[in-house]
Amino acid sequence: MAQINPPLTSGENRSGAAQNILEVAGQLFARSGYDGVSINEIANEAGVSKANIFHHFKSKKGLYLAALNKACSLSAGVLEDNAVESSDDSSDRVRHFLSSHLEVLLQQPLATRLIQRELLDGAEGNGKELAEKVFAETFEKITDLVRDVQAQGAIKSSIDASLLAFLMVGANVFFFENRDLMAHLPGIDFAGAPDRYSEAVFELLAHGFEGQS
Amino acid sequence: MAQINPPLTSGENRSGAAQNILEVAGQLFARSGYDGVSINEIANEAGVSKANIFHHFKSKKGLYLAALNKACSLSAGVLEDNAVESSDDSSDRVRHFLSSHLEVLLQQPLATRLIQRELLDGAEGNGKELAEKVFAETFEKITDLVRDVQAQGAIKSSIDASLLAFLMVGANVFFFENRDLMAHLPGIDFAGAPDRYSEAVFELLAHGFEGQS
């Protein structure tokens, strides 16, 4: 009958075939969006029958939500491990966050793209709430990071912590979104070099563009 | 027979019904994406028969490209008028660009969203090249603006003009993308206030977050 009702946040503990389906679906949904992929396509790509997909997932939307869920927990998990490292002295924590956050985005292009797409399409459904929740949690952690560093005096007290957090995330997401496009733009030398980009963004955000040097 | 081969860049000079179809299609494509809208839906929403759509446009893709084209020329045109105003003294030109560019994005949410979607979906087709071209032209003008101000000494010579331009556009696009989501985020006070956001971004970009105040 209907598959086990999934109270799981992630897409783990599914057996072989189901995981395979989930992964293939994630790739295709990330590439072409929900409406741009058919169950037949997923079935062919995954090497299983169409009916088998409906055996493991109750509907196309269910499969999509499962893939989105997996992407979300994957993205949130890796971010948690990498970006919040607080070992360094405060002045380097912002720099470290910028580069490692961008690295995380680039290491999981599929998950990032799926979430990004959901935030764009999201018609106030389950999926959007999920993506929003992930985004909100991530954003809160980053804001806290900024406030920490701010309390230690390395960031002006007049700066709005949430604005700085917003700008940093935005700079990275915008880089991710347009990484293919940038190659066609004139005069950009940080196109394929996220490290150089992160460093330059940090430098600009830290000291501003006014004054002479 | 087949409609007039359109050597036009914009969607103008189409007569009543065709323009209506084009506008409705633009709205729906912006809302749900190419695959998320059917010809039937467009026909119903526009109050015309499905066949009539194919009378004015040679295919669904043709209709989509026409809508995208219209959005592109619209977006590029308004930007040209508003953002490049060079009357002010150099120190205010960056500030003025930031706010007016964001204003343009917000004033044309449909066009902006359509282009944004095409840049995300774009499978190396005609549409993506179109959107890339618009983006490239816009970006080049902004970079030139930055270089101008830089030549007048109001921006450090050590700053990469294209990076600053990239960051400014990114800050605005990111704001546009997430303007609905921001209301749900904790601690953001510039959610519904693009003017305040623009000012804060300028302040941060100009002076940086380091030091005390």
Place this chain on the structure above:
DNA sequence: TTACTGACCAACCGATTGGTCAGTAATGGT
């Protein structure tokens, strides 16, 4: 009147959509 036009539509086409169902393999506990 006649001839011709573009705008417009209902009905229809084959293909594909998401989804169902009966039936067959495989699996594992007893």
Place this chain on the structure above:
DNA sequence: ACCATTACTGACCAATCGGTTGGTCAGTAA
């Protein structure tokens, strides 16, 4: 060895997809 549960499939379904058909209708020029 048996049986119950699960994994899996091909055949099938109604609905919808993008697109085509044959044809009506108002206007306009000869």
